[in-house]
Amino acid sequence: MTDKQPIAVLGGGSFGTAIANLLAENGQQVLHWMRDPEQAAAIKNDRENPRYLKGIKIHSGVEPVTDLSATLAQCQMIFVALPSSALRQALQPVADQLKGKMLVSTTKGIEANTFLLMSQILEDIAPEARIGVLSGPNLAREVAENALTASVVASEDEDLCRQVQAALHGRTFRVYASSDRFGVELGGALKNVYAIIAGMAAAMGMGENTKSMLITRALAEMTRFAVKLGANPMTFLGLAGVGDLIVTCSSSKSRNYQVGYALGEGLTLEAAVARLGEVAEGVNTIKVLKAKAEEMQVYMPLVTGLHAILFEGRTLDQVIGALMRGEPKTDVDFISTSGF
Ligand SMILES: NC(=O)c1ccc[n+]([C@@H]2O[C@H](COP(=O)([O-])OP(=O)(O)OC[C@H]3O[C@@H](n4cnc5c(N)ncnc54)[C@H](O)[C@@H]3O)[C@@H](O)[C@H]2O)c1
Numbered sequence: 001m002t003d004k005q006p007i008a009v010l011g012g013g014s015f016g017t018a019i020a021n022l023l024a025e026n027g028q029q030v031l032h033w034m035r036d037p038e039q040a041a042a043i044k045n046d047r048e049n050p051r052y053l054k055g056i057k058i059h060s061g062v063e064p065v066t067d068l069s070a071t072l073a074q075c076q077m078i079f080v081a082l083p084s085s086a087l088r089q090a091l092q093p094v095a096d097q098l099k100g101k102m103l104v105s106t107t108k109g110i111e112a113n114t115f116l117l118m119s120q121i122l123e124d125i126a127p128e129a130r131i132g133v134l135s136g137p138n139l140a141r142e143v144a145e146n147a148l149t150a151s152v153v154a155s156e157d158e159d160l161c162r163q164v165q166a167a168l169h170g171r172t173f174r175v176y177a178s179s180d181r182f183g184v185e186l187g188g189a190l191k192n193v194y195a196i197i198a199g200m201a202a203a204m205g206m207g208e209n210t211k212s213m214l215i216t217r218a219l220a221e222m223t224r225f226a227v228k229l230g231a232n233p234m235t236f237l238g239l240a241g242v243g244d245l246i247v248t249c250s251s252s253k254s255r256n257y258q259v260g261y262a263l264g265e266g267l268t269l270e271a272a273v274a275r276l277g278e279v280a281e282g283v284n285t286i287k288v289l290k291a292k293a294e295e296m297q298v299y300m301p302l303v304t305g306l307h308a309i310l311f312e313g314r315t316l317d318q319v320i321g322a323l324m325r326g327e328p329k330t331d332v333d334f335i336s337t338s339g340f
């Protein structure tokens with residue numbers, strides 16, 4: 001035991017487990033909160049979380065716990081690794097305990113109806129908390145296996161960024177700082193949708209040219225959308241933008257990619273999600289994103305095409321045909337031609 005305050009990680013899934021281990025490897029005492037007492041007891045005994053990260057040894061500095069209120073009472077720094085669909089309902093009842101704490105969201109999703117990002121929900125629940133986001137190309141299994149990895153902590157609160165960097169920076173994990181919380185978080189939420197498309201393309205045996213076209217046009221599309229919402233497009237050139245887009249669109253370890261792959265093999269969306277058995281945030285994001293793009297009048301042909309396949313009964317062939325026949329466009333939207 002150290003006399004340092006413990007750090008809390010909320011969420012017993014793959015990313016919560018990976019972050020908890022990373023913190024413990026850096027000498028932090030970690031309270032890893034999960035809702036399921038059986039899971040917590042099993043992790044305590046076996047030092048493994050087999051459902052989500054089979055074969056990864058859980059560090060002795062990680063203590064699985066199930067009392068959320070007692071956990072929050074002991075910690076100043078709290079990482080939130082809950083699915084987006086659960087974040088508000090899990091934390092609203094303990095809102096009073098979040099005042100003044102550092103809350104760092106690792107959750108990459110968008111709330112249906114409100115279009116709020118997860119750190120905005122945290123702000124809504126706990127206006128007096130200190131809020132940040134951790135996002136980047138961070139596949140949980142690779143983080144847990146100590147593959148060399150980089151991430152971004154984003155917050156208007158510079159001291160929070162420094163403290164998160166100090167807690168997470170280690171032999172295999174580098175943390176860069178950003179003051180653009182909105183842009184960093186939006187990048188993490190949007191790329192999940194394009195990873196579903198990339199998985200479909202892979203299952204259909206499409207070529208390397210096609211994969212590159214998809215990733216690049218996805219970046220153009222998500223940046224166009226982000227700019228319309230007031231975000232800084234330069235953030236999308238960083239780890240939490242193009243970095244995360246590349247890893248999620250090209251790795252079969254990504255759950256969103258896996259859902260897309262299953263769809264490309266002919267499974268229904270329900271069957272693809274059931275086969276996965278884990279969170280694929282892009283499935284929920286696609287609906288809210290399509291609605292928001294329409295409301296804001298942003299041209300997002302990839303989002304529109306995926307939505308048409310998943311929810312409007314269009315076939316892949318029809319959508320691909322429409323995409324390729326679309327009116328020719330400019331390559332990069334944000335190049336200023338003035339002065340040239
Ligand atoms: N896995 C990754 O590689 C990775 C990397 C970076 C960010 N993320 C993000 O982290 C978030 C969590 O993803 P994950 O991969 O850990 O998911 P996961 O599917 O591996 O696990 C989800 C966990 O949340 C728990 N949970 C579900 N509903 C809950 C509730 N109401 N209250 C408490 N716990 C609840 C589940 O029991 C499970 O332990 C997602 O938004 C994801 O985008 C994941």
Ligand SMILES: O=P(O)(O)OC[C@H](O)CO
Nearest residue numbers: 136137138139254255256
């Ligand atoms: O497994 P995914 O598709 O949720 O992606 C995991 C991470 O977000 C990759 O950075």
